[in-house]
Amino acid sequence: MREANPLSNLPPPEALTPAAEKLVARIKEAGPVSVAEFMQIAASHYYAARDAFGVEGDFITAPEISQMFGEMIGAWLVDSWMQLGKPAAVKLIELGPGRGTLAADVMRTISAWPDCKAAFSLHLVEASPLLRQKQAELLIRHAPTWYETLVEVPEGLCFIIANEFLDALPIEQFIKTSQGWRERGVGFEDGKFVFTLLGSANVPAEFLDAPESSIFETSTASLAVMAEISNRLAQNGGAALLIDYGHKKRGIGDTLQSLHKHQFSPALAHPGRDDITAHVDFAACADVAAPLVNVHGPVKQGEFLSRLGIVPRAEALGEKADDDQRRLIEAALRRLVSPSAMGRLFKVLGLTAKGSSIKPAGFSKGDGHEVSDDGS
């Protein structure tokens, strides 16, 4: 009698996603890719293939949690527009608008100021054709224009907003080995993506003596976006609000993460199926912007939204709501503002043109400097 082959009971190997196929082909042809290239290919396939937001998807973002988030951003924009002296034409540029919910809530909010609404034109920077379609469904009455990159948006006075855009952009990773710092790459072995080592690398002097296995991250792509935003504001005037999860102080640590249906998944396991992101290094972003524009914050999202008046707004909505709705409003408020939810990990970075008349709401003088002990 023959023993059953235990391997025959294993599930068949999972089919590779199109992103994985592309990566495998690339690795076979030219050797391991950088973490940045892995992330770029994984993320572009991911957003091109699905609407990942909300309870049914892989993650939920602040504008999808509650309309109050977009209302606060809308109020900030109206306030900034008034401080500029109510200019007749301003481009409102959103980077990575997802489903278009934030832009829809912003436009609804500013409609209460008809001059402001009339002055704003809507410009959406979105790489995913599927998400452009979703955005069109929500925003068509505001006649948006779409672009692949910020560089393509025509010059002119502008307000730029981005929520959870920078975290989706590729990062490079560097790892300390017994032979010094090396860039981290990704290879494909035994049917799996694995971390490998690429060439030697330079890291900031303060990390040269970090212990072995330490990881240092940069995001060339995010810093290029920061430089583009800052140059635009310097040349044309205006302001920007960048909201994301990340840290105020540069440090050591591996923040590459993948999410699938609201659960963490191994970072390299399912490129194109899982949402892949990394913490935003706000210190590095602010360093790129500072020579060109005024930098405000970063301030914790909870503080920013509270200063803008999200609590009275929740109360006003609650007054008109039934008990169930009121509980949902209160839960959404806690999620957006509470330090144990999004209130602390998420930060808001503000930029204004140098010499601008805008004193941006929601920021205070000490924000950029108060870094907690853990660098968050």
Ligand code: SAH
């Ligand atoms: N701001 C939205 C969506 C965040 S997800 C929200 O808060 O819900 C990231 C968004 O950025 C998606 O719309 C994604 O398609 C877009 N995106 C990611 N990388 C991009 C790139 N390199 N160029 C343009 N859009 C990009």
